[in-house]
Amino acid sequence: MKIASITSMKYDHVLQQLPVGIMLINKDDRIEFANAMARELCELANDNDLQSLSEIIDHPATINVKQLHQHVESIDTIKINQQKVLSVYRPFFSEQGTLMGIILMFESLHTFDKQVREFTDKKMLESIIEESMKHHHYDFRVVMPDKTEWFVSQKWQQLSKKEKQWVDLLATKAINARREISDRVQVSSNRGGSLEIICKPLWNHGKIAGCMQFVNKSSEQETDEELTIARQLIRKLESSYRMSDIIAVSPAMNIAKEQAKLYAKMHTPIMIKGEVGTGKQMMARAIHDLSEWRDYPFYFIRFSELQNAITKKLPIKQKGTYYIYMDSKLTQDRQEQLLEIMTKQHHIRIIFGTATAIHATDWLDGLYDMLQRYVMVLPNLKERSEDFQPLIMSIINMLNQKYQKNVSAIDDHLLTHWIKQDWPGNVMQLERTLEKQVLRVSFGTEVLTLDQLEQADIDSPVPSVTFQNRSLQEAIDQFEKDYIFSALKQNQFNKSKTARELGVSVRNLYYKMEKYNMERGANS
Numbered sequence: 400m401k402i403a404s405i406t407s408m409k410y411d412h413v414l415q416q417l418p419v420g421i422m423l424i425n426k427d428d429r430i431e432f433a434n435a436m437a438r439e440l441c442e443l444a445n446d447n448d449l450q451s452l453s454e455i456i457d458h459p460a461t462i463n464v465k466q467l468h469q470h471v472e473s474i475d476t477i478k479i480n481q482q483k484v485l486s487v488y489r490p491f492f493s494e495q496g497t498l499m500g501i502i503l504m505f506e507s508l509h510t511f512d513k514q515v516r517e518f519t520d521k522k523m524l525e526s527i528i529e530e531s532m533k534h535h536h537y538d539f540r541v542v543m544p545d546k547t548e549w550f551v552s553q554k555w556q557q558l559s560k561k562e563k564q565w566v567d568l569l570a571t572k573a574i575n576a577r578r579e580i581s582d583r584v585q586v587s588s589n590r591g592g593s594l595e596i597i598c599k600p601l602w603n604h605g606k607i608a609g610c611m612q613f614v615n616k617s618s619e620q621e622t623d624e625e626l627t628i629a630r631q632l633i634r635k636l637e638s639s640y641r642m643s644d645i646i647a648v649s650p651a652m653n654i655a656k657e658q659a660k661l662y663a664k665m666h667t668p669i670m671i672k673g674e675v676g677t678g679k680q681m682m683a684r685a686i687h688d689l690s691e692w693r694d695y696p697f698y699f700i701r702f703s704e705l706q707n708a709i710t711k712k713l714p715i716k717q718k719g720t721y722y723i724y725m726d727s728k729l730t731q732d733r734q735e736q737l738l739e740i741m742t743k744q745h746h747i748r749i750i751f752g753t754a755t756a757i758h759a760t761d762w763l764d765g766l767y768d769m770l771q772r773y774v775m776v777l778p779n780l781k782e783r784s785e786d787f788q789p790l791i792m793s794i795i796n797m798l799n800q801k802y803q804k805n806v807s808a809i810d811d812h813l814l815t816h817w818i819k820q821d822w823p824g825n826v827m828q829l830e831r832t833l834e835k836q837v838l839r840v841s842f843g844t845e846v847l848t849l850d851q852l853e854q855a856d857i858d859s860p861v862p863s864v865t866f867q868n869r870s871l872q873e874a875i876d877q878f879e880k881d882y883i884f885s886a887l888k889q890n891q892f893n894k895s896k897t898a899r900e901l902g903v904s905v906r907n908l909y910y911k912m913e914k915y916n917m918e919r920g921a922n923s
């Protein structure tokens with residue numbers, strides 16, 4: 400890729416405004432980008448791009464830079480006007496560490512007055528450019544120790560008088576304190592929003608030579624957008640799983656984890672089988688995290704959504720991992736489309752999850768073969784009693800944080816009682832049962848006991864109604880959550896049946912389950 404295409408576009412506005420000549424030179428010594436000052440100093444016409452640097456400058460020092468990968472400083476002569484310039488050549492690397500080209504910075508020896516020349520020490524120039532690239536979304540200025548401005552970017556002028564005063568004050572602070580200072584304030588204009596500022600002292604031969612300031616002004620709406628993005632990010636992080644998050648003491652779960660690690664490195668579709676709530680989606684996320692798709696999104700989608708998609712083609716296009724939950728059948732044309740994606744779209748990783756058996760008769764031959772090729776089975780809770788206690792403790796830790804409780808253990812009688820129970824909803828059901836229990840006990844309770852359990856009728860779909868210092872909405876939500884959960888449990892977690900009995904659409908049921916965290920990350 401051309402260095403100019405990735406660099407100049409991103410930093411163009413910053414580079415163009417700098418009062419020094421900047422050029423991006425590719426590995427063949429050709430100029431890919433020259434800012435306004437470089438063009439002026441070298442008398443370059445606008446369409447003069449892609450000239451060789453040696454046509455412009457006498458004996459440029461590029462060979463040394465390429466061979467030694469080091470900065471080189473020199474005094475060069477511009478051919479066209481014989482002007483002498485102070486030059487700094489810096490190697491420029493890709494993210495992978497390979498040399499892509501050279502950044503050349505130069506300034507005229509004659510046009511700068513003494514003070515500026517002293518100030519624009521080449522090392523400092525480099526740091527100015529480096530910093531301005533790091534903060535390229537910000538407006539910036541450079542001020543001298545005596546507070547005179549050396550460089551001011553265009554939008555800086557739009558700051559109000561009050562904002563400028565505040566920014567000046569911060570510059571003085573940073574210069575006096577000889578360290579970086581940053582701050583953020585609410586803007587009091589009728590547009591609202593906030594102003595964020597970073598001040599970095601600049602050094603020249605061990606002395607403070609000025610201060611570089613970056614300002615980012617965002618409106619109320621932009622601040623809200625930032626918040627929304629931050630929330631989405633948190634949500635994404637919360638709903639992402641790593642292999643190390645998966646509790647596995649039992650042999651069955653350990654085998655599943657080892658198998659998952661192996662599959663994660665492959666490109667083929669995977670099928671994760673397991674009863675409801677055994678952790679299929681969690682495992683799919685952990686596989687995604689270990690795979691080469693880890694930096695791309697994880698999509699959760701159900702067969703029912705694929706079947707009913709309003710688009711002619713399946714909505715599976717983006718690079719990333721698609722965890723597809725097999726909650727219904729697919730018609731033949733949809734199966735053909737899916738098979739085509741699986742065989743031709745190599746940028747897409749597909750992981751299937753199912754809680755029901757797969758019958759060859761329901762599937763196209765090719766698709767059925769693929770579904771059967773790499774299968775892993777997650778054990779149900781009964782088959783992994785060794786995991787019971789660590790799972791309980793990990794869930795309790797999470798609940799303690801969520802509800803500010805202090806439970807640190809469960810007694811042996813309760814553990815034995817629970818191990819003996821059937822858990823049709825598996826870990827998901829265990830989570831719900833523990834949540835109810837932790838919510839019931841007082842703040843000081845450290846141990847969950849069988850007695851507490853017997854006192855409370857945990858399986859009652861209708862909790863006893865006592866005022867608990869919660870708002871009406873919170874109480875209604877809690878009731879809805881309990882009611883849906885007991886309906887799910889009664890129907891062996893069959894979601895279509897539960898939705899029918901509750902008189903809601905399956906889609907609405909999924910929505911509520913997601914809202915009440917009965918199924919993780921459904922829309923990340």
Ligand SMILES: Nc1ncnc2c1ncn2[C@@H]1O[C@H](COP(=O)(O)OP(=O)(O)OP(=O)(O)O)[C@@H](O)[C@H]1O
Nearest residue numbers: 645646674675676677678679680681754826827919
């Ligand atoms: N081994 C485990 N370690 C930690 N948490 C687990 C483990 N197994 C399951 N869980 C937890 O159980 C809950 C249910 O898991 P998940 O949603 O992945 O199940 P599922 O099999 O995909 O369910 P469904 O079939 O209903 O979609 C999640 O909150 C998950 O964190």
